[in-house]
Amino acid sequence: MPIEDHRRTRRGMTPEAMLEVAYAEARKGLAEGGIPIGAALFSADGELLGSGHNMRVQDDDPSIHAETAAFRNAGRQRDYRSTIMVTTLSPCWYCSGLVRQFNIGAVLIGESRTFAGGHDWLAEFGVDVTLLDDERCVAMMTDFIAENPELWNEDIGVAE
Amino acid sequence: MPIEDHRRTRRGMTPEAMLEVAYAEARKGLAEGGIPIGAALFSADGELLGSGHNMRVQDDDPSIHAETAAFRNAGRQRDYRSTIMVTTLSPCWYCSGLVRQFNIGAVLIGESRTFAGGHDWLAEFGVDVTLLDDERCVAMMTDFIAENPELWNEDIGVAE
Numbered sequence: 001m002p003i004e005d006h007r008r009t010r011r012g013m014t015p016e017a018m019l020e021v022a023y024a025e026a027r028k029g030l031a032e033g034g035i036p037i038g039a040a041l042f043s044a045d046g047e048l049l050g051s052g053h054n055m056r057v058q059d060d061d062p063s064i065h066a067e068t069a070a071f072r073n074a075g076r077q078r079d080y081r082s083t084i085m086v087t088t089l090s091p092c093w094y095c096s097g098l099v100r101q102f103n104i105g106a107v108l109i110g111e112s113r114t115f116a117g118g119h120d121w122l123a124e125f126g127v128d129v130t131l132l133d134d135e136r137c138v139a140m141m142t143d144f145i146a147e148n149p150e151l152w153n154e155d156i157g158v159a160e
Numbered sequence: 161m162p163i164e165d166h167r168r169t170r171r172g173m174t175p176e177a178m179l180e181v182a183y184a185e186a187r188k189g190l191a192e193g194g195i196p197i198g199a200a201l202f203s204a205d206g207e208l209l210g211s212g213h214n215m216r217v218q219d220d221d222p223s224i225h226a227e228t229a230a231f232r233n234a235g236r237q238r239d240y241r242s243t244i245m246v247t248t249l250s251p252c253w254y255c256s257g258l259v260r261q262f263n264i265g266a267v268l269i270g271e272s273r274t275f276a277g278g279h280d281w282l283a284e285f286g287v288d289v290t291l292l293d294d295e296r297c298v299a300m301m302t303d304f305i306a307e308n309p310e311l312w313n314e315d316i317g318v319a320e
Contacts, residue, residue, distance in 0.1 A: 056236065060235060060236055061232055062231065062232065062235070062236050062237070062262075063223075063228050063231050063232035063258075068223050068228075071222065071223050072221055072222065072223035075220065075222070076216065076220055076222050076314065077222070078314060078319065078320070079319035079320070080317060080319075081319055092257075092261045093257040093258075093260040093261035094254075094257045094258045094260075094261040094262070095257070096257055097252075097253040097254045097255070097256055097257020097258065097260075097278070098223075098253075098254045098257065100253040100254075100257075101252045101253035101254040101277075101316065101317050102222075102254070102317035103317050103319065117261075118257070154236065154238060156261065157240060157261050157262035157263050159238065159239035159240075159241055159263065160238070160239070
């Protein structure tokens with residue numbers, strides 16, 4: 001079912017309300033001195049299963065992108081087909097691969113102007129992809145990248 | 161440079177010797193009661209940067225596949241283009257996405273008979289993919305899957 005059709009059924013969790021949870025994670029990451037990308041995994045009926053943010057700087061851990069943090073924090077799940085991965089930024093190939101392998105049913109994206117990963121590829125495989133083009137998310141990443149180009153390139157695997 | 165050409169230059173780390181490190185990780189995971197998949201990340205000259213194994217059972221952590229464990233344990237690296245990801249089993253889409261996003265230059269695979277993920281896709285993008293078709297790796301996964309079908313399906317996102 002398309003995300004928009006769930007507006008009335010998801011405990012009031014509209015797409016904008018779900019993005020707010022991911023955005024709050026990104027702001028938390030920024031306040032910690034980290035890369036401001038946040039994500040959250042929701043069940044079909046709007047229950048928050050887990051949320052998290054990029055931990056490259058905070059934990060010196062390159063494996064924890066926002067989406068993998070949310071996925072980890074949701075714990076072991078037996079079926080992801082009706083879950084929704086919400087992220088402030090278009091998922092990179094690493095995180096897009098996560099969505100594909102675990103058959104996460106929907107991806108809700110804050111913005112893809114500052115970076116575009118594999119969301120079109122996921123849509124080809126039937127993932128319900130929604131792009132909100134949220135101005136706050138765009139501004140947050142635009143500022144971060146301008147101030148931390150080296151760190152940003154490290155996080156997306158762009159070598160010098 | 162193809163993996164085979166490095167036989168004399170990588171501190172004696174032939175493809176078989178590198179696979180041995182990943183295989184030992186998989187055996188360690190099995191002994192811990194976990195899913196027996198191991199991986200290791202090597203530099204171009206044969207230095208072990210990090211190794212690890214699947215931790216779904218041990219840590220109740222669905223985000224730690226063998227390849228993401230090796231990637232994490234290698235710490236933050238600024239350039240992965242000349243690194244080699246060695247894994248006992250064909251990388252799933254999650255782990256293939258990791259390789260693509262971080263431009264890991266080569267992937268050395270123990271076997272792809274019991275499971276085939278995105279290694280052909282990686283080869284299309286120029287990743288140097290080598291498949292050893294190692295009998296011990298095949299036997300290890302064949303036995304594990306036969307004895308733990310539910311756990312295996314959980315690990316690759318196959319719902320009931």
